[in-house]
Amino acid sequence: MPDADEKHDDMLHAIAYVSAASWNLLDEQVGRIVAESRRLNALNGITGVLLYCDGNFMQYLEGEEDAVRETFARIRASQSHYQVNELMNQPIPEREFGDWAMGFSRPGPDEFVELAASHWRGGAQTGPGASLLRSFWTSSRGRLA
Template sequence: MSLRQIIYTSQASEQFNKRSLLDLLHTSRGYNTIDNISGVLMHRDGYFLQIIEGEQDVIEDLFQRLNNDTRHKNIKMILDRSVESRLFSNWAMGCADFDEPELSMLPGIRTDLSNPEVIEDLIIHLPEIADFLLDKLD
């Protein structure tokens, strides 16, 4: 089975507090479990970076829905590729808040999720970041 992995960034349309982030995660996890989608949502200062993985057509449909979601704007596709295996196979939707000091010390993790250089560095170190997140947040 060919899997698709996409990484995108976006900006919250309005301020996301802890409650609204938890509501978003709860809803996303329900849909993602049904559709066999895995991934992680990273949040920092009103910006999101999300990695989602799943079957080609399912990810295509999800990304179309995400583009129409008014809770965020300025959606930018960072990476779109076929992969042999998932990085986050056990997560319907993990969540990382970059305010945690441990996360900020990881290679590729810096505060500005809107900066292309930060995103490029994050992609380079994606396997290390995935391992850390799986150990820390699972």
């Protein structure tokens, strides 16, 4: 029988947040951020998506709880963005974006605002924010990088 610490390590967790870039990013700088995120997420068993629009980021991270919390702490400490606003931070029953170490898309301003303003707390993957992100992700496959 696993002890409490082992069971805790296997729990899935998700965090969603929005933030503002600290400076105007060129396309190649955004590309480097995405590449580095993918590399680190793959090392830590994190999956999810990153959205970027007009100097603003939105990210949904999922994975083992400790790994997600450590990744989010690193993100919060990064000087590449500020005004990190946590939208959701809770356990989830399963991965939503398990095939993506870090999927990336550039939504339009209206889509970005709708996603960021959606209700994220409660209901984890069935809540309005997660449902809207899932719908956006499905429809945005042509804009993926």
